[in-house]
Amino acid sequence: MHTDQVEETEEARTRRRGRERQAAPGGFHDRLIKILAIALPMATGAIVAFLVIAPFSPRSEVSFILDRDKVEQIDERMRIDNATYRGSDNEGRPFSLTAQEAVQQSSAEGIVRLDEVIARILLSDGPARLTAEGGAYKIDEEFLDVNGPVMLRASDGYNLTARGVSVDLREQMLVGSEGVSGAVPAGTFSADSLKVDIETRTITLDGNARLRMVPGALESMQ
Structure with a gap:
């Protein structure tokens, strides 16, 4: 022991x-x-x-800028929430397109389909804004084929609503050739085809053109 x-x-x-x-x-x-x-x-x-x-949820939205070269290289269907595309017109003035949703079926198609789209452009007298429910954006041409009406509002208070038209962002024009209609503060109009120079606020109607003026509207605009 x-x-x-x-x-x-x-x-x-x-x-x-x-x-x-x-x-x-x-x-x-x-x-x-x-x-x-x-x-x-x-x-x-x-x-x-x-x-x-890290994203807080797999459903979180992504803010994305569409680059023309990158979009053209995509081989499969692409879908983006809160998408933005930036470009410039023929005079080098910037414009932007934003959409709640952007979908491209294939790079060969060269078209991005946009929902709830807003286009912001710059005019000589200030910015202007165009809104539409949606449209098909042709990337190479910088051309938006609008679904439904498009509404234009400039910084000086000028506004226009048109149906059956497309937006040429490069030329800053609204164009339509398959029956168009719309309204401006002075009245309403319709025709087979239409051209609107957004910069000068000049509307050209062609074919079965009809214009209904609102009495006193022109005086109130001066």
């Missing part, structure tokens, strides 16, 4: 000396604490950065 007690005492002393060495200044315990003091904040920062960058 005496021998076993001595052996147990020596073993306890050995364990105690090991713990004392670990707890001593500069020992293993101190080195471990220093390493954790550096590593833990770095790991926390990495986790926070990931949470900031």
